Amino acid sequence: MAFRPLANYAEAIHFQSKDTSALANRPFNNGSAAAAPILRPRGVNRILLFPGSFNPPHQGHLKLLQHVFNNAGDDLNIVAAIVIMTDDDRLKDKLCTEEKPLILSREQRVNLWRGTGIPVNWVWIYDKSESEWETFRTQLSAKVRKDGIDLKFILLGGPDVIGAGGMCNPEYWKCADCITSDISRAVDFRYPNTLRQIPGCSMWERLAFDRIRLEGQIRARLQGKPAAAIEEAISAAFAKLSSISVCRRQRKPKGTVRFLPCDISLRPSDPPSSTKIRQIVATVPKEELQAKLEGIALSPAILAEYINKSQI
Numbered sequence: 358m359a360f361r362p363l364a365n366y367a368e369a370i371h372f373q374s375k376d377t378s379a380l381a382n383r384p385f386n387n388g389s390a391a392a393a394p395i396l397r398p399r400g401v402n403r404i405l406l407f408p409g410s411f412n413p414p415h416q417g418h419l420k421l422l423q424h425v426f427n428n429a430g431d432d433l434n435i436v437a438a439i440v441i442m443t444d445d446d447r448l449k450d451k452l453c454t455e456e457k458p459l460i461l462s463r464e465q466r467v468n469l470w471r472g473t474g475i476p477v478n479w480v481w482i483y484d485k486s487e488s489e490w491e492t493f494r495t496q497l498s499a500k501v502r503k504d505g506i507d508l509k510f511i512l513l514g515g516p517d518v519i520g521a522g523g524m525c526n527p528e529y530w531k532c533a534d535c536i537t538s539d540i541s542r543a544v545d546f547r548y549p550n551t552l553r554q555i556p557g558c559s560m561w562e563r564l565a566f567d568r569i570r571l572e573g574q575i576r577a578r579l580q581g582k583p584a585a586a587i588e589e590a591i592s593a594a595f596a597k598l599s600s601i602s603v604c605r606r607q608r609k610p611k612g613t614v615r616f617l618p619c620d621i622s623l624r625p626s627d628p629p630s631s632t633k634i635r636q637i638v639a640t641v642p643k644e645e646l647q648a649k650l651e652g653i654a655l656s657p658a659i660l661a662e663y664i665n666k667s668q669i
Contacts, residue, residue, distance in 0.1 A: 417541035472656035533612030542628035
């Protein structure tokens with residue numbers, strides 16, 4: 358059985374087998390990606406699913422996505438990530454209590470993600486509705502399964518949806534397993550020497566993994582590389598996994614929650630948030646807006662343009 362590019366499946370379904378060679382935003386930069394996501398025929402392939410309002414998206418969202426993709430652990434074999442926008446009507450309902458809320462359309466939020474230089478080789482910004490996503494996912498799973506490939510999705514959630522007060526229901530996104538980190542801002546369940554139990558979940562424990570099997574997989578993947586590079590990769594993989602904690606959901610759908618603790622010195626002291634950006638938008642003169650958004654929002658020039666046009 359052959360290894361297969363994920364992007365080929367995604368394009369065939371998303372664009373209904375139309376010619377995509379001239380498109381600028383092909384899934385996973387298909388056709389020109391230097392290291393495109395590849396689905397392997399043996400073992401489980403996982404896609405990181407990152408849904409959210411992203412109203413607007415900010416640097417913390419991107420930092421969380423990159424950190425988790427790079428540090429989730431080789432045992433998961435996460436090959437790619439897909440970012441999904443909350444539907445416009447659900448976003449309006451969420452912000453209905455705010456006075457004159459900033460509400461960006463799904464198209465605008467997609468463009469803000471795309472305009473920031475994201476790692477398009479492994480991230481795809483999905484640009485259709487949540488209901489269309491359900492159809493896409495069903496068709497994708499069926500297509501790869503027909504080719505003998507095992508594909509699963511793991512839900513990425515930030516500290517606002519996974520915390521000591523509870524967590525989002527992963528069943529909404531048809532995921533059993535979740536993953537989070539405090540790289541972009543603090544989580545309320547991390548203490549200096551322990552992790553507080555999340556309601557509906559078991560106590561946290563260190564991740565258990567099969568060292569012999571994982572080492573074999575890494576050696577097979579890096580076959581032909583210098584011995585020193587292979588040993589370094591194995592050591593790095595073990596170090597990452599040894600820092601990870603997991604707990605188990607005790608409610609349906611039963612699955613795991615994986616926590617990737619960051620080096621606290623790397624976390625920003627004043628973390629960005631969509632709420633802070635909306636406050637900036639509400640209080641800063643439009644001629645100063647882009648400068649104030651730099652380093653906080655994704656694609657600040659595009660966001661400032663959207664805001665200024667809406668205020669005309």
